[in-house]
Amino acid sequence: MSALCGLLAAGLIFPLAASGGAAVSTGTELLEDIPTELEEEPLSVPSHIYASDGTTEIATFYAENRQPVTMDEISENMVDAILAIEDERFYEHGGVDPRGVSRALVNNLTSDSQQGASTITQQYVNNMLINAVVLTGEGRLTISGTGEKTYADKLREMKLAVAVEQEMTKEEILEGYLNIVLLGGRNYGVEAAAQFYWGVPASELSISQSAVLAGMVQSPNGYNPAVNPEASKDRRDIVLGAMLENEAITQEEYEEAIAEDLGVEEIYPEETGCVSASMGPYFCDYVRREILASDTFGPDEDSREELLNRGGLRITTTLDPDAQQAAQTEVDATVPSDDNSGAGAAITSVEPGSGNIIAMAQNRNYTPEDGDGNTTLNYNVDSDVGGGNGWQPGSSLKPFVVAAYLEEGGSTDDVVDASPDEWADTQRWEASCLERGYTTTDGPWEVENVEEDSNRRMTIDYGVYFSVNTATLATATEMDLCAITDVTDRLGIHLATDTDQGLSPQNPSFVLGTDNVAPLTQAAAYATFADDGNFCEPRALLEVTDTHGNEYDVPEEDCEQVIDEEIVAQVNDITINIAEGTIAAGNPPFPMAGKTGTTDDAVHTWFVGYSSGVSTASWIGNPEGNENGYRESMINGQYYEDFYGSTLAAPMWLDYMEQVGDDYDTSDFREADDSPFDDRRDRSRYSGGGELPDDDEAINSRDSDGDDD
CATH class of the missing domain: 3.40.710 (Beta-lactamase)
Known part of the structure; x- marks a missing residue:
């Protein structure tokens, strides 16, 4: 280590001395100020919203698409590929590889090209530092604005790498690295990347696929197979050559892999947000807004959104997937989203005795894009949670x-x-x-x-x-x-x-x-009649936990006998x-x-009804306002001279x-x-x-x- 430090000082600090004594002083102070312990922040992990059964996924939210896995869930091919191209002496060094540093120094001092010598441990440290800055907003990234690491960055990275090697096993470091590394777009870690590019888990990555991912580390977007297939293939072949040279694969395996296509004609993106919800997009939006409005999930809206996008929340809601599917089918069949009438249709259901929202549907496409039948306005709820001005009952x-x-x-x-x-x-x-x-x-x-x-x-x-x-x-x-x-x-x-x-x-x-x-207000009020005068506040959340098993407080059933x-x-x-x-x-x-319920000129029509177990508000009306109604109008191919709550709602x-x-x-x-x-x-x-x-x-x-x- 003494020899290494001397080499570092000679090769990295001395070039700074050419600019004067101030630079030398700064370098010395820097060495003293470098921390010896890596302060880790949790990795950014997607959050998932589920229906009440706990298995039906409604939507995913993420800033970084990451699906953490353990080493036994990662293909040996992937491990071989990353070691061959990034750090073939990984199991021999203590975080910093003297051979690699020497080779890089000689190259950088004798040629115009710059060569790196970062070990996987150093890269892991670098990624963890970047992750911490993104999450906390404190410190600085090790990558400067020019895209190059400064000498100070390298020194800090090396010192921390040595410290990490003393605290973690090689397997732990490698597992952490393979879960944090960027592999194109917003895909982080080998599991998310394997699913995105080929629709397979990391445990099933082939030799060729592993080589593609390992090759992307140097330039995640430059060697992205879905964006730059030719560059990606060239880089893959380099990785395969390194694997052959390190005897990670045989000559036959090399020839088979190098002859394969990239196989990314069809990618499998993990969509994010309520726009991509599998069901109940407007309910999804209602849940998202509830989380962003609750101080349970952070002191302000920005921190709550950060938690939703990065905290790996598992959000189990009250939504009944069967009821939601039935509600969506009915509103679409009654008034299609692209119907020339422009009429809106909505169904909201709550469970008497609990207030659980079990369905929330409307005949519109949840999207901010312009177009007939498109809107993000939730017809079922109040304006402060994504709804409009409501409708006359x-x-x-x-x-x-x-x-x-x-x-x-x-x-x-x-x-x-x-x-x-x-x-x-x-x-x-x-x-x-x-x-x-x-x-x-x-x-x-x-x-x-x-x-x-x-x-x-x-x-x-x-x-x-x-x-x-x-x-x-x-x-x-x-x-x-x-x-x-x-x-x-x-x-x-x-x-x-x-x-x-x-x-x-x-x-x-x-x-x-x-x-x-709003229809939700109506459904909850009528649920009181279904439950012998017991009113329950509507609620959408059953349970929220994060990746560490921490539970967040969610509203419990809030019911009271009011009549x-x-x-x-x-x-x-x-x-x-x-x-x-x-x-x-x-x-x-x-x-x-x-x-x-029917208002003037049939602008808004309702039926709000209930069984002992379900209270439902059904609404059909004009979502644009309270002026143009639907008497003497054509809806879904049928003419209606008169139009009442009993007509379609x-x-x-x-x-x-x-x-x-x-x-x-x-x-x-x-x-x-x-x-x-x-x-x-x-x-x-x-x-x-x-x-x-x-x-x-x-x-x-x-x-x-x-x-x-």
Whole structure:
């Protein structure tokens, strides 16, 4: 070592002395300041998002595509190739090879060309230093801006290499090196490279393939076989020659390998991000945003994104792969992404009793690229997690009005006068939570019903079943509007543009569903009716761990009883008849309940419904705004003169639920202690003793909403 240090000083420090004493002083101080211990940072490893089964991969995120493996998972051919071309005396030196240094010094002093002498240990150190700088932002890379290492860089690298050899075995160094070395593009390590170029694991690399990868170390992109095949082949052949010279392969093996093509006509890239998600790209985006917003994963968004791209996270989510596939199939079949109507379609499902999001689909291609049917806007969620401004829910808000009315002491059997359809701006609507204790409309207000002969006296349940707007407003005039918003607050209903802002009683029209909300909000709220008044915050994460087995805190189930189960049972009496009697035409596959919603001119249409085990919001509408609706329009090749929640949103919901429902609880809903129904599925109460017709026209005319503004 003394002789080596003398050689280094003579060959590396003395050339600096020509520039003066200051340079000599700097070199001496540098030697003293060089650390003797390599401070290692964890290798950058891709993160993976999985569905709830823990095996279905949704997406991969990485800054460096790396798949760490152990030595027994690496082909002996690969080991032979890298040693032959990079460090044939690897097992003989102690981190720095005196022969190599001497050879390089003589060459560099006697010719214009520069020759390196870095051992694999030195290269490992160099790569670890680069990795540390990338991760921490501290220190400096050993490669200068010109692409050349300075003498100071080499000295530090050598000193650390000697220290590493004293702390690690040769096998550990070689394994670390083969997992960290760059092998073209963003592929790091032999496993990721083997998968990328040939679709095989590192354990199956052939002699020729190993030689290609070993040859790339000198210039990862210059000898990239997918980019520069001729240069790559020439370099491969040099490596094969070195392997033959070192007796790592026989003459016959050499001749066979050198005659082979590179075999990279088809590469196997590991796509990254939600754009390349195998399923549920919009759910993937929702999960990504949740991680970037949580201080559990770092102090700021940049550090969280760094962790996602480099930390090797294993993210297990709540997504049910079967439910997701069914949801995607249904939205695509109902309104194709390239349909001329431009209509949007979305399905979101949550599990009552847990809040787990089990499906999130829409009829669009998740991509930032321009084009019909392309968007990264998530129709299912709030604006702060990648959604838009939300959609008006229309009459799907009416069950919450009924729940509030029941809490105030009313009954679904109560009769209201649904005759008035005009209200003066002097009409006072009780709203105790407002400063004045009441509110008024901004001007004279007229409301229409779709069904003829609806402006008359009727029971509360009849008015909800037929979506009679004037009946809902008649109900609201007999109660405190703040009692309604109190219920919606407890059910987590908030504006899509402001998650802290619930529905406001300031404008009485809110009871007809004029405030924009997201489908996920609707699905979670209706899940409360499915679970006897137990509301659960929606959640997407089940477990997050990193490559070292560290677990990160994720939101646990957050549920609370917010409505009395008897009130829920009475609301369900009505919604069961809507879903089972009308939507399922009296032949439901299992107990189900729900409510339609339609806004002015059918701009937005809904069916939000549930079984005991699944709550689903189904939406079809105009994602561009609240002006152009779908009455008298062509959707998916069919003309619709009228368009309601029961036209496409409800059938889409039913088809989806028939596929998914049996995978979850399908037990009967709780019976109300004081129900006005002799049979909860007997619609005779709503039809004067006769059966409602089940043809499409009759369903549309009866189960629809009118103007809501």
